[in-house]
Amino acid sequence: MDESQLSDRQRQVLEAIRRLKQENDMPPTLREIAEAVGLKSVASAKYQIDQLKNMGWLDQIDNVSRGISFSDQGSRHQQEQEAAAESNVHIGKFVRVPLVGRIAAGGPILAEQNIDEWMTLPESLVGKGDIFLLKVKGDSMIDAAICEDDMVAVRIQKTAENGDIVAALLDDSATVKTFKQRDGHTWLLPRNSNYEPILGDEAQIMGKVVAVLRSL
Amino acid sequence: MDESQLSDRQRQVLEAIRRLKQENDMPPTLREIAEAVGLKSVASAKYQIDQLKNMGWLDQIDNVSRGISFSDQGSRHQQEQEAAAESNVHIGKFVRVPLVGRIAAGGPILAEQNIDEWMTLPESLVGKGDIFLLKVKGDSMIDAAICEDDMVAVRIQKTAENGDIVAALLDDSATVKTFKQRDGHTWLLPRNSNYEPILGDEAQIMGKVVAVLRSL
DNA sequence: TAAATAAGCGAACAGATGTTCGAAACAGAT
DNA sequence: ATCTGTTTCGAACATCTGTTCGCTTATTTA
The missing domain is CATH 1.10.10.10 (Winged helix-like DNA-binding domain superfamily/Winged helix DNA-binding domain)
Structure with a gap:
């Protein structure tokens, strides 16, 4: 097109x-x-x-x-x-981002067969960079105000800083957790007291969560 | 006229x-x-x-x-x-929505002097209807996964159904609460155990919250 | 060159749409 | 009850609009 x-x-x-x-x-x-x-x-x-x-x-x-x-x-x-x-009104730029469905381990995060649909979002919401959308499964981040079925905008990057909320590839499925490095190990922390921290040394960091979108 | x-x-x-x-x-x-x-x-x-x-x-x-x-x-x-x-300009599958800052009681909810900026969002996110954005103050809805400084998209309507999250005008300021009618009274329920329900009989319902946006 | 394809034209047709007209139903005033 | 103005209805009509068809012209391809 x-x-x-x-x-x-x-x-x-x-x-x-x-x-x-x-x-x-x-x-x-x-x-x-x-x-x-x-x-x-x-x-x-x-x-x-x-x-x-x-x-x-x-x-x-x-x-x-x-x-x-x-x-x-x-x-x-x-x-x-x-x-x-329309330059008289400040609208800003837009970013066209893919909504990623199935996640395949090993292969490239973004592949055409993994993309369900596209959405155009204002850059003021998601910032610059390579962005994709991920639908949240489960309630492990509920205390970070991220619910099941929320969409998170993820900026692709291979690493993260302590405290960042990241999307990580773990056991062939994508998960959203808080990133923490300590004692030479990488931990993926849920924000729900019903869940336990996950040792994330083997996890592949897909990127940092830069926005949360929820339709009610 | x-x-x-x-x-x-x-x-x-x-x-x-x-x-x-x-x-x-x-x-x-x-x-x-x-x-x-x-x-x-x-x-x-x-x-x-x-x-x-x-x-x-x-x-x-x-x-x-x-x-x-x-x-x-x-x-x-x-x-x-x-x-x-009519302020919302619909362009294709996008909706241009105003971000409302100051709220003046009595007058029309949306007035030019109250609009800080405009944002264009996909209709798939906020749906059809007359929409405006409101920045959330306080943490009274934290258990509904709505944090301070989140932006909520509000579809203008004069009433709501039990359980809807609504934006209401109360004492010259806008507030986001869960809507509930019971015993002939209207209640505005916070979703945070530190806050008490508010009797909302005098409150003016601005509309229903249809989406939540958060930039991290 | 000849065939094939793309682009345009005019006419005719069917359906959608706006307009007009007369009659009927209804409510309120006399 | 009668009158009057308002509103609704059904039907017919004229126009607008989308669709289809055959034909022509120009461009590309074999």
Whole structure:
């Protein structure tokens, strides 16, 4: 899904849709699009729309007037463009981060088959760096106010400092714990009195937890 | 331009237009409005629209599908009534939400002078609706895994159900508590054994907490 | 060069949408 | 009860809108 795959005409159509939608506060009709980009036939406009639909840039509700909308991928592009263009209001940058599902030991943390979905988050929330999202299993960090099913944003780094909350790979599964080094050993401390500290010498540190997200 | 001039049906129509427009990202058709408010004839819907048009609440482009929009006056009223409902700019699958700082009792919850900054969040995180962000003060909700300085996303609504975590206006300051109605009284329950339940009969419910964000 | 593909055009069609009209139901005032 | 204004309904109509089809033109490929 690269913008370079778009022809001039297709770029023109996308930009026209964005502009007309903003001007009129509703998506344009095929004929409005045709006129905006200089096409003399409605069918030509529909042809372009169908192309962009197949490429995943647009969604359209069939047989519904003005039923054109940007798809997830398309709107993300639009969003980033608008955010960059709208300089009078401070919006900041965005980071597109993968939500990692299955964890495979040994292999690279991030692999395409492990990624469930993508989410775009403001950089003010997760900071800079290589970030991925992990869904929390269990309640071992409840005293650190991290619950089951929370999503944690993890900045990839191989080590950590005492007290950092980290995501670590242990026995083929990812876990979130407090990092502590003492007496030459690495400990992964749960924050729940029902659990015992784990000796983490063999654990692989995936990164540091930099944000917590919870949907209720 | 007083709301008291509006009949129940007219209020119903305005609310339906606002809701449908937000849900579908485009203004509704007359038939969609008719169905939404329980009118069985398109002509009835048009009759109501014409009334509201003559009263200055709505604008409409003739013979254009989905050509209904709020007039300046209508939008302004909408803003006052819904506590800046129109302030949230929906861009694709993202929602631009204001971070509310100071809270003034009595006045509208959201006012420009109260907004510190804006943040754009994915709709998958906060859901649909009119959302604002609030920074949590104190540790009274620590057992609900909500810490001091966390940001909570609040969906504006005037009431709540038992067990919901809500943001409420109490004594000129905003507070986050668990909502509970019992014996004809409204209680705002902290989730920290060091605090006592608060009788919330006089409190104004700002909305329901739908997400928690924490930067570490 | 010839075939294949992409892009555009015009026309016709079906469905969606806004508009208009007359009649009926309803509530309040006389 | 009668009148009057408001609101709703159903139907018909005109326009707008999306869809489909055949055809042409330009570009690319064999």
